[in-house]
Amino acid sequence: MTHSVIFDLDGTLIDSAADIHATANSVLGTHGLAPFTRTEVQGFVGRGAPVLVARMLEARAQPTEGPSFDAFLAAFLALYEGACTLTTVYPNAVAALEALAARGTRLGLCTNKPLAPTHAVLRHFGLDRFFPVVIGGDSLGVKKPDPAPLLAAQQQLGGGPLLFVGDSEVDAETATRAAAPFLLYTEGYRKSPIADLPHAASFSDFSDLPGLVARLSA
Incomplete structure (x- = not known):
């Protein structure tokens, strides 16, 4: 067979790390949080978008569950869907x-x-x-x-x-x-x-x- x-x-x-990096930092910026390097973001990749976002927020001492997390994840996904240019x-x-x-x-x-x-x-x-x-x-x-x-x-x-x-x-x-x-x-x-x-x-x-x-x- x-x-x-x-x-x-x-x-x-x-x-796709460059697009994920750019998307992540864009959303971080709108929330007043410091950006990550590409290497840092690449290290968060592998277990899906919710885990990626949770790892980023945890590294910035932000909640990884609840309404603020949900809003951040939704904002990330909204940008991520069309992130192909890099x-x-x-x-x-x-x-x-x-x-x-x-x-x-x-x-x-x-x-x-x-x-x-x-x-x-x-x-x-x-x-x-x-x-x-x-x-x-x-x-x-x-x-x-x-x-x-x-x-x-x-x-x-x-x-x-x-x-x-x-x-x-x-x-x-x-x-x-x-x-x-x-x-x-x-x-x-x-x-x-x-x-x-x-x-x-x-x-x-x-x-x-x-x-x-x-x-x-x-």
Whole structure:
């Protein structure tokens, strides 16, 4: 049976940290709070927008629940949905997706990014054509590293063997908990050494991905 290949988004297919950084600092500024560096904001990424916002507010000694938090999160999400102008697709990622699609590989997306900005950025870069199945951070009641979102994407793609492609500790844990082979893109947002993340294979250039998928699917 043909394998499904499911991708994470931020830090895997796209480098969106600059847009997330700009959005975060814009909302912080309107609330009279000091900005963060890109590196600081990138360190908050990975577990969805509510956790990102909570981590930012906690670092600024602000409430991480209640009406003020809710208002800050709503303001962040309102800007975040259209934040695509500073984002880039990683080199050779589109060619790799085209090569996989040409082989008849079933492709899906499983991200902790909310669905609205996920669909917006996919449309912006023309990546939506590759992904008939998209699971976002607000698609289910849980997010990665809970395996349920990844398994839901697998089911919607028709079931069968699965490979998961991601860049982070959260993605590695998700794959482990879903009992799925993990392909680690090393140029994303991980904080740990490559050797510390369980993976079936790693790659730094998307040109290598179709070959790795072929080998692991054999």
